[in-house]
């Protein structure tokens with residue numbers, strides 16, 4: 001007897017932070033999960049936590065998404081296990097805080113690898129599989145950093161502008177298919193992000209504006225299932241993104257440089 005392949009939601013960076021919250025939001029709706037991140041112990045722990053709450057199947061794959069062939073490795077792993085993916089969540093990503101010329105090129109290129117290159121490769125590799133599902137979704141995690149240049153987070157902000165522009169374009173291209181593409185642009189969220197980016201000094205200020213991962217995840221998943229194109233969670237973040245369209249770029253850059261000064 002031929003076994004029907006199981007259909008899953010694949011979440012990169014699904015071990016903690018926003019990705020873990022998205023995994024929980026998807027599991028609460030009965031979606032089986034494939035979780036990716038580098039730290040295998042954290043993946044095992046997160047999968048156990050989710051299984052305790054929800055009766056869903058979960059598999060994990062520990063992989064470093066900075067690697068040039070990581071997207072192909074993920075795709076081959078999925079095919080090798082005879083899984084089908086109907087939801088692709090490109091959430092893994094990180095920032096590095098500091099002046100472009102002072103940060104190492106290697107660290108900044110790794111940011112481009114995870115935030116941009118691997119995301120693009122995963123979208124390209126999985127789109128044919130997504131297209132054959134009755135209903136399929138790509139959820140890409142950008143940031144409010146997508147809406148303006150950010151001195152001291154130059155590559156991070158540029159990478160997130162790429163994600164937003166790319167997501168909107170492919171969403172349009174796929175409009176007559178079963179695949180919806182949603183881009184979510186959160187402002188500050190209480191996760192490991194700021195600490196990994198080396199932004200601890202900003203923590204106090206950010207705390208005032210921080211949203212919780214669960215709130216952001218719930219909005220993201222709802223928007224994805226409604227096939228919304230672009231979503232900014234939180235009122236103040238929406239205002240900020242709107243203001244960025246109206247105000248002089250030089251003024252925005254000076255203000256951001258004042259807030260994020262190293």
Ligand SMILES: NC(=O)c1ccc[n+]([C@@H]2O[C@H](COP(=O)([O-])OP(=O)(O)OC[C@H]3O[C@@H](n4cnc5c(N)ncnc54)[C@H](OP(=O)(O)O)[C@@H]3O)[C@@H](O)[C@H]2O)c1
Nearest residue numbers: 013015017018037038039065092093143188189191192193
């Ligand atoms: N928190 C915020 O304020 C904020 C705001 C706007 C947008 N975002 C975006 O939200 C997304 C999730 O970030 P977060 O805030 O939840 O940060 P987080 O708590 O640091 O979680 C990041 C996740 O991505 C994984 N990851 C990081 N580098 C990876 C790599 N090289 N290969 C594979 N997996 C990797 C991490 O696991 P491992 O470390 O084990 O690999 C972890 O699961 C990112 O794209 C970020 O840019 C965050």
